[in-house]
Each structure stands twice: as structure tokens, then as C-alpha cells.
Amino acid sequence: MKPLVLFVDDDDMVLKSTRLVLHSMRHEWDIMFANSATVALALMEERSVDVLISDLMMPGMNGAQLLEEVMQRYPETIRFLVSGLNDLDSSFNYSSVLHRVFEKPVDMGVIKMAVRAAIQTIRSKPEA
Amino acid sequence: MRLQGLDTSNSSEELFGKAFYRTLLHAIPSPVFVMEEDVRIVDCNEICQSLFRKTGEKFFHECVGNVIHCLHAFEVPEGCGKSPACRQCLFRGSVNKALAGKKLLQQPVEMDVSVEDGVSQMTFLLSAVPLDHEDHRFALVILNDITAHCQKENQLRHTQKMEVIGRLAAGIAHEINTPTQYIRNNIVFLENALGNLRQIIHLQSETLKEMLPPDRLGKCEADLKTLDMDFLIQEIPVAIEQSLHGIDRVTKIVRSVKEFSHPDSQTKEHADINAVIEDALTISGNEWNQVADVVTHFDPDLPSVICIPGAISQALLNMIVNAAQTIAELTVEGELGKGTITCSTRRDGEWVEIRIADTGAGIPDALRERVFDPFFTTREVGMGTGQGLAIAHTIIVQQHRGSIVFETEPGKGTIFIIRLPLNRNKEPWENTG
Numbered sequence: 081m082k083p084l085v086l087f088v089d090d091d092d093m094v095l096k097s098t099r100l101v102l103h104s105m106r107h108e109w110d111i112m113f114a115n116s117a118t119v120a121l122a123l124m125e126e127r128s129v130d131v132l133i134s135d136l137m138m139p140g141m142n143g144a145q146l147l148e149e150v151m152q153r154y155p156e157t158i159r160f161l162v163s164g165l166n167d168l169d170s171s172f173n174y175s176s177v178l179h180r181v182f183e184k185p186v187d188m189g190v191i192k193m194a195v196r197a198a199i200q201t202i203r204s205k206p207e208a
Numbered sequence: 209m210r211l212q213g214l215d216t217s218n219s220s221e222e223l224f225g226k227a228f229y230r231t232l233l234h235a236i237p238s239p240v241f242v243m244e245e246d247v248r249i250v251d252c253n254e255i256c257q258s259l260f261r262k263t264g265e266k267f268f269h270e271c272v273g274n275v276i277h278c279l280h281a282f283e284v285p286e287g288c289g290k291s292p293a294c295r296q297c298l299f300r301g302s303v304n305k306a307l308a309g310k311k312l313l314q315q316p317v318e319m320d321v322s323v324e325d326g327v328s329q330m331t332f333l334l335s336a337v338p339l340d341h342e343d344h345r346f347a348l349v350i351l352n353d354i355t356a357h358c359q360k361e362n363q364l365r366h367t368q369k370m371e372v373i374g375r376l377a378a379g380i381a382h383e384i385n386t387p388t389q390y391i392r393n394n395i396v397f398l399e400n401a402l403g404n405l406r407q408i409i410h411l412q413s414e415t416l417k418e419m420l421p422p423d424r425l426g427k428c429e430a431d432l433k434t435l436d437m438d439f440l441i442q443e444i445p446v447a448i449e450q451s452l453h454g455i456d457r458v459t460k461i462v463r464s465v466k467e468f469s470h471p472d473s474q475t476k477e478h479a480d481i482n483a484v485i486e487d488a489l490t491i492s493g494n495e496w497n498q499v500a501d502v503v504t505h506f507d508p509d510l511p512s513v514i515c516i517p518g519a520i521s522q523a524l525l526n527m528i529v530n531a532a533q534t535i536a537e538l539t540v541e542g543e544l545g546k547g548t549i550t551c552s553t554r555r556d557g558e559w560v561e562i563r564i565a566d567t568g569a570g571i572p573d574a575l576r577e578r579v580f581d582p583f584f585t586t587r588e589v590g591m592g593t594g595q596g597l598a599i600a601h602t603i604i605v606q607q608h609r610g611s612i613v614f615e616t617e618p619g620k621g622t623i624f625i626i627r628l629p630l631n632r633n634k635e636p637w638e639n640t641g
Contacts, residue, residue, distance in 0.1 A: 185455075188396055
């Protein structure tokens with residue numbers, strides 16, 4: 081089965097355009113989209129996600145809280161955060177809950193490479 | 209404490225007489241002078257000499273405007289009391305009121321006091337009280353210099369204003385991120401899609417060539433020509449590339465605004481000084497692009513510096529704006545051709561050196577010591593706050609333990625040399641001010 085990537089952003093235009101630009105990767109991985117942390121967590125109950133990419137600033141549960149929750153529930157999932165950087169809360173220990181942070185607006189080429197590298201890391205791990 | 213029942217016949221005035229008057233006058237740590245009709249000086253204390261342009265007793269019986277050169281006195285040598293501009297002069301007005309018998313206490317007045325070749329704006333609390341002696345009325349004037357206090361207040365206000373602007377800018381920068389993200393995604397998608405489309409078109413045309421009889425193929429090719437097929441294939445990638453370039457520029461501008469206005473900009477971090485200068489140049493583009501070309505000579509191997517990037521960016525921005533203003537003055541806002549601002553970086557031992565050179569008028573000898581004084585400006589009133597280089601100095605010297613000096617040659621320009629310590633083996637500073 082192909083690896084599964086979940087992309088979370090509260091802005092529909094960002095989701096739609098990301099779907100377009102990542103369409104070319106469909107042979108390498110499957111991708112799902114969620115417009116809130118709640119929707120993302122519901123999707124993750126159904127299917128196991130290999131790489132999670134979330135925007136930071138979202139109404140309700142924000143991206144950092146989502147990654148923290150995912151770290152506890154699904155520690156195997158690789159967790160990326162997309163942030164404007166100046167919206168980072170200095171009291172929050174981001175490095176403990178995420179693998180990488182990308183500055184928004186992020187070059188999708190960079191995301192492709194990062195996801196590919198993450199999948200390779202997962203693959204190279206001996207089966208438990 | 210002999211306030212109650214003070215026996216006036218036994219007062220110190222009686223005891224000490226003239227000596228008391230002279231001692232008291234000279235002991236007061238503020239300029240005090242006595243003036244008569246026509247705003248002429250009849251007596252003053254020693255401290256006045258530092259304020260008045262003339263020394264010794266030469267200023268007695270002079271009009272006050274001849275010794276304190278306030279702004280309008282530059283245009284009218286007779287100074288206070290003689291020129292029409294003096295009618296609005298708060299200073300003269302107060303003295304005249306005192307001469308008319310009215311008491312005026314602690315009236316704030318701003319004066320542009322001349323110092324050598326420059327002008328220094330000073331703020332005083334002016335008190336003028338009538339002083340009757342025999343048949344004559346004089347005005348006793350006391351000036352309380354509150355310039356330093358006002359400067360501090362203004363600097364604080366300026367800092368607060370910059371903080372508000374910073375927060376506002378950071379908010380806007382943040383809002384722009386999201387649309388920038390999807391515009392960029394869509395352009396990249398179009399770029400990739402176009403690559404595929406070209407292959408599709410190529411495949412189809414090859415297939416058509418094989419399948420269609422020559423007459424149908426000829427018509428088909430003619431139709432494609434009227435639809436500007438070749439033009440589209442050639443120009444669409446150009447349009448896409450330009451859009452991508454544009455959105456990258458927007459991103460760069462937003463990033464530099466963010467850098468400049470970072471609300472947590474008081475934290476020290478490793479920063480690429482070359483990038484910080486690029487940011488400052490991007491933000492200040494409006495200030496210089498009409499009057500100057502910018503040349504950069506960056507050391508590509510420059511080590512990162514532990515600093516507050518937002519603060520360094522502000523300091524450099526102020527210096528670039530200053531360079532642009534100097535050039536603008538010399539070239540009459542660029543009408544006499546553009547000048548050049550050269551920014552260069554290099555490593556010098558345990559220091560990183562930044563040079564900002566302009567091709568402006570240079571700094572005259574007499575003004576060199578005052579360049580970094582807050583509120584010292586050679587610009588027309590309302591043009592410069594006189595704060596820019598002072599703030600830069602504070603950031604570089606006090607906040608970052610660096611140094612800032614300049615080399616200047618009248619008519620050729622000025623080079624500001626900023627040195628920042630690498631601090632590689634040191635703890636972060638105990639206090640960043």
C-alpha cells in the first residue's frame with residue numbers, strides 16, 4: 081500500500097491549490113486533506129497516516145496542539161508544521177512535538193522532498 | 209526652620225546684601241538673566257556663557273537675539289525684538305509681559321540654539337518675572353534646560369510608536385502569508401501542468417499527422433496558426449515565470465517586514481548579517497531608489513553573528529535612509545543624477561565589519577562630534593527627526609557592544625563602519641538594554 085500523507089489547513093484555497101500542486105505525486109503516495117484539527121483526528125482514526133503536515137494558525141485546536149495530540153496517539157506519524165514563524169508561541173516547546181517546521185509561504189517543492197525523505201526513513205525502519 | 213516669625217530686618221538679604229545677590233545668581237545651575245526694555249541684557253549668571261554665543265561681558269546691553277540665536281534670528285541678524293518674526297516669539301513675548309508687570313512661570317519654549325555650524329534644538333522652561341528697582345522695571349528671566357528630559361520622552365514615544373507599527377506590520381505580514389501560499393501553489397501547478405500539456409499537444413499532433421489525409425492536416429495546421437498556437441506555447445511559460453518571480457518578491461518583502469517588526473525581536477540569535485542588510489535594503493527601497501543605486505559587496509563566507517536581528521536591521525535601515533537623504537540633498541532629489549550607496553561586509557578577526565558608504569556631501573569638520581547626538585540634524589525642520597543615527601548608535605554600541613565610526617571627505621561622501629563582535633566563545637550578554 082502507498083504511504084498516506086495528511087495535509088491540514090483551515091483555508092480552503094490553500095487546500096485546493098495544494099491538492100493541485102501535489103497531484104503529480106499520486107504515484108508515490110496517497111494524500112488526504114482536512115480543514116481543521118478535529119477533521120484531521122477523525123480521519124486518522126480511520127486510516128493510519130505516515131506524514132502529517134499542518135498549518136499552525138487555525139481556529140479551534142491549532143496546528144501545534146494537533147501535532148501534540150498526534151504524537152501521543154500515533155507516535156509513528158512524521159509531523160510537520162507550517163508557520164509564519166512570527167506566530168510561534170515562545171512558551172511552547174515545538175521541538176518536542178514536531179519533526180520539522182516550514183516557513184509559510186512554503187515552496188511545495190521543498191515539501192515534496194521532505195515528505196519523500198520522511199517516507200524513506202519510515203521504510204528503512206525494520207518492521208516491528 | 210525659621211519660617212514662622214521670620215524677622216525681615218534680620219534676613220540674609222540685610223546681612224549679606226550685594227554679596228548675597230551675586231552668590232545666589234551664580235549658584236543657580238540654570239541660565240538667569242536680567243533684561244530691560246528692547247529685550248537687552250543687563251545682567252546674567254555665569255552659566256549663561258555656555259548658552260550665549262559670546263563670552264566675557266560682551267553680551268551686556270545686547271539684544272537677546274544676538275546672543276541666543278533662535279531660529280528666526282538666523283534670518284534676521286538683529287534677532288529678538290527687532291524683526292517681525294519676533295512678534296510671535298514666545299521668548300520675547302514672555303519678557304515683554306514681565307516688563308509690563310505680569311509674572312510668567314515655567315512656560316515651555318523650544319529654541320534652536322546655534323552651536324558652531326549646526327543647530328541644536330533645546331527645550332527650556334522659561335520663567336519671566338517683573339523686577340522693579342527704583343523707577344525702573346526689569347525682567348528677571350530664568351531658563352530651566354529640560355532638553356535631555358524631552359529627548360528621553362521623545363525617544364520613548366518613538367520607541368512605543370515603532371512597537372505599534374511593528375505589531376501592525378507583523379499582523380499584516382501574517383495575513384498576506386495565506387494568499388501568497390495558494391497563489392504560489394497555483395502558479396507552480398500551472399507551470400507543471402503546462403509542461404504536460406505541451407507533451408500532450410505534441411503527441412496529438414504527431415498522431416494527427418499519421419492519421420489525417422494531407423488536405424485535412426493542412427486545414428488543421430492553418431486553424432492552429434490562427435489560434436496563435438506557437439505564440440501561446442512560447443509566451444505562457446514567460447507569463448508564469450514572471451508571476452512566480454513576482455510572488456517570490458512579495459514573499460521576500462513580507463519576510464523582511466516580519467524580520468523588522470518581529471515582536472520577540474529582543475531575543476538574541478545567530479543571524480546572517482548579509483541577509484539582514486538585504487532585508488534593510490528591501491524595506492528602505494522607497495527611500496533610495498529615486499536617488500541612488502545600491503551596490504553590495506558581501507563576503508559569502510561571513511560567519512553568523514549572535515545578535516538581535518530586528519534591532520540590527522533597524523540600525524542599518526536608519527543608516528541607509530541617512531545615506532539616501534544625504535545623496536538626495538546633494539543631487540537635488542536625483543535631478544543631478546543618481547548617487548551610489550555601497551554596502552559591504554567582511555570578517556576582521558573576532559569581528560564582523562559592515563561598511564555603508566554614500567556619495568553624498570560628506571560631514572563638515574565642525575559637525576563630526578555631533579553626528580550621533582539624538583535630535584542633531586542638518587535637515588530642514590520637519591525633514592529629519594535627528595534620531596536615526598542616534599538609534600543606530602544605541603543599538604550597535606550599547607545593545608550589541610559593537611562600534612560605529614565614520615570616515616568622511618567633504619564633497620566625496622561618508623563611509624560608516626560598523627563592527628559587531630562575533631561573541632563565539634561568550635555567554636549571551638547579561639543585559640541587552
